[in-house]
Amino acid sequence: MEKNGNKIIISVFGGREAGEEQCNEAEKLGRGIAERGWILLCGGRGGIMEAVCKGCSQAGGLSLACLPGSDRSDANPYVGIPLATGIGFARNQMLACACDAAVAIGGHYGTLSEIAYALQYDKPLLQMDSWDIAGARPVESAEEALRILDDLFTGKENT
Numbered sequence: 001m002e003k004n005g006n007k008i009i010i011s012v013f014g015g016r017e018a019g020e021e022q023c024n025e026a027e028k029l030g031r032g033i034a035e036r037g038w039i040l041l042c043g044g045r046g047g048i049m050e051a052v053c054k055g056c057s058q059a060g061g062l063s064l065a066c067l068p069g070s071d072r073s074d075a076n077p078y079v080g081i082p083l084a085t086g087i088g089f090a091r092n093q094m095l096a097c098a099c100d101a102a103v104a105i106g107g108h109y110g111t112l113s114e115i116a117y118a119l120q121y122d123k124p125l126l127q128m129d130s131w132d133i134a135g136a137r138p139v140e141s142a143e144e145a146l147r148i149l150d151d152l153f154t155g156k157e158n159t
Contacts, residue, residue: 003100008038008153009064011099011123013114014048014130015107022106022129026051028142029103034061036150041066041099043091044075044082048105053078066091093117101152103145104130124152 010033014026030052033040040056042049044065053063057078065079068088075082085091092110096102096117101124104115111130118125119135126145127136139145 003153008036008101009041009099010038010149011041011095011102011114011118012048012052012105013042013095013102013107013111013118014052014105015111016045016047016049017108018047018051018106022048023051025128025142026105027055029105029145030055030057030061030063031059032142032146034059036146037061039064041095043067043095043110044079046076048107050076050078052105053080056080066094089113096123097121099123101125101149103128103139103149104136106130124149 026048034056040063042052042065044067053076056063063080065075065082067074067082067084068091070084070086072082072084092114096114102118104111104127106129115131115133125136126139128139
């Protein structure tokens, strides 16, 4: 599935520290992103980022990680393409700007900044067990998030 002739990019925001259920949902989300032929974009380290990359990788998908530091080996083992940016938290703005839609799962202040940037860029944003912010649509599961994203990119729904 494409948008304006380009592959769809879904950013997933989430913390390095995450609970088992959050990681399970993130893994399902990554799998669903891959199965649809979309590109996964994330921060590329542990927690939610590792779980979503694992699901994507296991389903044969492509994940791209914007790492905060200058060492590509900081990426989790499931990242397809690790980009060492050397720009620290500023990479959160890249993650929000470069996507067609975003999903936030859990997270702390880094996730909050990604959410703020996504809303600033007027990106469709879903949140699961994350910050309750006006403009972010709450979802209960990866399945629900994927259904909404499917509808968004097939023109059935405006988020």
